[in-house]
Amino acid sequence: MQGKVALEEHFAVEETLQDSAVFSPEADWPELKARLLDIHDRRLREMDAHGIEMMLLSLNAPAVQAIPDRIRAGEIARRANDFLADQILRRPGRFGGFAALPMQSPDLAARELERCVRELGFCGALVNGFSQLSDGASGVYYDLKAYWPFWAEVERLDVPFYLHPRNPLPRDSAIYEGHRWLLGPTWAFGQETAVHALRLMGSGLFDAYPRLNIIIGHMGEGLPFSMWRIDNRNKWMSEQNRYPAKRKIADYFRENFHITTSGNFRTQTLIDAMLEIGVERILFSADWPFENIDHASDWFDAAPIAETDRQKIGRDNARKLFKLDRSNR
Numbered sequence: 299m300q301g302k303v304a305l306e307e308h309f310a311v312e313e314t315l316q317d318s319a320v321f322s323p324e325a326d327w328p329e330l331k332a333r334l335l336d337i338h339d340r341r342l343r344e345m346d347a348h349g350i351e352m353m354l355l356s357l358n359a360p361a362v363q364a365i366p367d368r369i370r371a372g373e374i375a376r377r378a379n380d381f382l383a384d385q386i387l388r389r390p391g392r393f394g395g396f397a398a399l400p401m402q403s404p405d406l407a408a409r410e411l412e413r414c415v416r417e418l419g420f421c422g423a424l425v426n427g428f429s430q431l432s433d434g435a436s437g438v439y440y441d442l443k444a445y446w447p448f449w450a451e452v453e454r455l456d457v458p459f460y461l462h463p464r465n466p467l468p469r470d471s472a473i474y475e476g477h478r479w480l481l482g483p484t485w486a487f488g489q490e491t492a493v494h495a496l497r498l499m500g501s502g503l504f505d506a507y508p509r510l511n512i513i514i515g516h517m518g519e520g521l522p523f524s525m526w527r528i529d530n531r532n533k534w535m536s537e538q539n540r541y542p543a544k545r546k547i548a549d550y551f552r553e554n555f556h557i558t559t560s561g562n563f564r565t566q567t568l569i570d571a572m573l574e575i576g577v578e579r580i581l582f583s584a585d586w587p588f589e590n591i592d593h594a595s596d597w598f599d600a601a602p603i604a605e606t607d608r609q610k611i612g613r614d615n616a617r618k619l620f621k622l623d624r625s626n627r
């Protein structure tokens with residue numbers, strides 16, 4: 299398929315590059331490093347070769363979320379966002395941007411998001427899970443009331459918020475002891491992000507700010523497959539889930555969430571997601587440079603789905619969600 303838009307696609311700046319080293323064997327690091335630092339050379343060639351018209355770029359992980367000092371986190375976010383804005387200016391029809399945000403401070407994050415959207419023309423924010431605070435040992439999740447003014451700003455700016463994975467902190471990783479292969483994309487990323495997304499849904503956040511659009515990757519981090527059970531466990535018992543939100547979890551999932559195909563190139567999984575969240579809320583992505591653009595595109599372009607659905611997932615849904623036709627790109 300030609301004209302695809304891909305939106306979980308990463309780059310690194312010198313200050314955040316090393317954060318990605320743990321996700322590759324030493325032998326592959328020179329390759330991954332080169333992919334992360336490149337924007338205009340191989341990346342564009344891969345896009346051209348595989349029918350990707352536009353990439354919305356975001357910083358690698360965990361990057362800003364793992365900087366406990368909020369002032370320093372703000373500085374790195376600002377520097378990365380300014381760098382990205384310069385890259386987009388060089389190829390405005392091919393690249394768009396997600397803001398990196400110092401979520402350690404809801405107020406700083408809201409102001410940086412506004413700057414990125416209003417001044418730099420970014421399409422939204424991409425945040426790598428919970429943020430570490432100054433004690434370095436604990437992480438903060440964004441369903442907490444302290445973040446609601448931030449969410450009000452996200453709704454006011456009318457831009458999507460991409461909740462991207464990171465690994466749990468060591469104190470929360472006991473279950474993976476002796477099984478480190480389960481960390482990262484294999485399992486821990488999805489588990490961590492799914493719990494964060496469910497916290498947002500159960501908190502009542504979307505009752506207060508019903509126009510929020512949250513994106514999660516990797517075909518929904520397992521949530522489509524589990525959605526019915528979350529709302530229907532032990533149905534005969536007198537009391538069901540108790541949480542502050544007013545509606546069923548599936549209602550928020552279907553009205554406030556979008557998912558991407560990043561790193562999960564599997565037709566069976568896509569079809570389940572289409573049945574659970576609907577084709578209008580699924581968007582094509584690769585997860586370059588951690589996953590290959592050819593793996594993503596070769597699978598998606600040939601997946602046995604209707605051509606009208608392929609157009610929506612590959613292009614139209616993203617153009618609508620990010621208002622790409624309205625901008626001057």
Ligand code: MN
Nearest residue numbers: 306308462585
């Ligand atoms: Mn990613």
